[in-house]
Amino acid sequence: MRALAALAACTALVAGCGSDTAPDWGYPELGKTLRSLSRDLDQACERTETPQSCAEDLDRLTAPTERAFAQVLEHKLLDADAVAAMNELDRAREARVAAAEEARTRQDPHHLPLARAVAAEKLAYEHLLAELERLRTVPPPGDGTDPV
Numbered sequence: 001m002r003a004l005a006a007l008a009a010c011t012a013l014v015a016g017c018g019s020d021t022a023p024d025w026g027y028p029e030l031g032k033t034l035r036s037l038s039r040d041l042d043q044a045c046e047r048t049e050t051p052q053s054c055a056e057d058l059d060r061l062t063a064p065t066e067r068a069f070a071q072v073l074e075h076k077l078l079d080a081d082a083v084a085a086m087n088e089l090d091r092a093r094e095a096r097v098a099a100a101e102e103a104r105t106r107q108d109p110h111h112l113p114l115a116r117a118v119a120a121e122k123l124a125y126e127h128l129l130a131e132l133e134r135l136r137t138v139p140p141p142g143d144g145t146d147p148v
Contacts, residue, residue, distance in 0.1 A: 037061065045118070052114065055100050068132055078135070088124045093124075
């Protein structure tokens with residue numbers, strides 16, 4: 001009887017080390033951060049009347065974006081496409097800051113180059129979010145279900 005119980009326990013243990021106990025490679029905390037950032041991006045510039053006030057909304061996305069990027073680094077998920085998307089966002093932000101300075105100098109809250117720069121930065125945010133979500137949802141080699 002003990003041998004049968006031991007065999008059953010070993011079988012359950014071996015079966016438990018397979019796919020049903022695979023590590024959670026979906027990175028739920030990163031997923032939560034990305035959903036929050038996506039929601040904040042969707043809400044940015046909704047109730048604003050000028051590109052300048054929209055730029056202020058985009059400035060509030062810096063901290064959550066850095067938090068998401070830090071989580072990607074923590075999970076060692078970074079790849080060249082994500083780095084390129086982050087660089088694209090940095091360039092878009094720099095262009096928007098320069099255009100905002102020019103708009104302030106001209107005292108023109110509806111400055112067309114600023115409106116274009118704001119639109120380009122929002123697009124860069126969307127691209128970065130898509131890249132980070134892609135990294136989060138791609139299973140690791142062997143899809144994480146290989147027995148331990």
